[in-house]
Amino acid sequence: MPRVPVHTLDTAPEQARPVLETLSKRMGKLLNIHAEMAHSPVVLGAYAGMQDAIGRQGTFDGRTREAIALAVGAADHCDYCQSAHTAGGKAAGLDPERMLAIRAGRPSGDAKLDSLLAVMREAATEVGTVGDDTWQQAQAAGWSDEQLAEGFAHLAVNLFTNYFNHYVGTELDLPPAPTLPA
Template sequence: MTTYPIHTVDSAPDGARQALRGLQQAFGLVPNLAATMANAPSLVNAFVAAFGQFGGTRFTGGERQVLLLSNAVANRCAWAVAFHSTMALKEGVDPGVVDAVRHGRPPADPRLAALSAITGRLIERRGHLDEGDVKAFTAAGFDDVAVFEVITGLAVSTMANYAGNVARPPLEPPLQAQAWHEQR
């Protein structure tokens, strides 16, 4: 198994340092996953740029975290599940919603259930939604354009989830309470 260095701002390749500085400012630390992604400056820079764009969607902070958590579970990325569980709770998402998504169940909240469902459908069907998928999503209060914003979230989380599944970075202490192991 390959072991990827977990970089700091100072140890990262020159092309990755600015991205890590931005993450450090945003989160108060450089997340271990991003610190491993920094081994490939193109990856960490693309991730940070896409993440910034995703932050500009019409979704609330809690909705963004539910979407990203749903993706992390679908992609079976333990580090990202712990991170987005922690962030969702910090955003005020009901713990029952977080627990449901972590266990692959639809949340009780219909809007969040629709958001989680469409992200899972996009992943499992590789973007081939049918009219019923979109109607269920829009019936929960989203508009047609929000599907494209979900795709933005998928792009961000795919980079992180795949990198996390390859690198398997350790969880930082603030994330350890939300450690996740895939349910089979």
Template sequence: MSYKETVMSAMPQISPLNATGDAAHLLAELKKSVGSVPNMAKAMANSPALLRGWMSLSDALAGGVLSTAVRERLALATAEYNRCAYCLSAHTYLGRNIAKLDGDEIERARHAESADPHAAALLALSDAIARGRGTVDTAALESARAAGVTDAEIAEVVGNLALNILTNYFNLVADTDNDFPLVTPRPRS
């Protein structure tokens, strides 16, 4: 079921039933591991290298020090910042149903905030890195460290930011049909 207002993506979606070669193998692996194949992955299957890269980085970061709840908050903040309705919709769904974030915490994450002080420090750092396009002043790093953020967490914030920018930009370019309940970015003030 599509929740998107438009009818067609700008990039074809390769059905797991019609995929061949590496694309077929990767889509089958994704379905086995998560139970379904989202439209983003079907569109990424146009380049098995991209699909493999996204899956590998996602899996690697899932095994890192940042919890699922923190990673979902980071994804929400980045999707809101980059105005990606597909990712905002997907991570609102995942945040609520997988990471068990409540509505207030999901809303806060969209603004790079959290009621949890440690998560708030991670979100503030990620937001500073995104807004600085990779450049961050020492005060932002010192503030994160003062809140107990470790070097491993700082490294993984950068990794998650890269992963989220990848999916945000891909879905914006591909105009991926949304297969999650639609959540739209807030108007910029």
């Protein structure tokens, strides 16, 4: 059960409405996570600002962004984000088996991507710390210093949403992500 009620566009604080309208149009509906963030325009604004910076200045394609979100969501045990990014991954062209592998931390069939995801998983589970071996494997796979630094922005926005969902108890309003095999 959510700790804060889910706003509608009509009940949200006036300051949050323009951002909610933009997110609602982008997502095709007002998602519970955004409707709960609207209780604090600073939370909604921080999220939207990170997403805007990634959208304007980021270099990763949609598949890579969604793969990072899936890996971090799984590392953080965020069912909501795994569900949202399973839908996003499908829209970005990731096939279902690859998304399951990414969420499970198994090889996805793309060694370069897997090396980046190893950095993201390790940072998510080790409070930002990444071992030299993991970092160097990503560099050896072809990820530049710029890209590895950019990865932190993707990690941060995903940690932000994962933790927010845990913090307020966001209820799932999307199709659930497939269950990971044992």
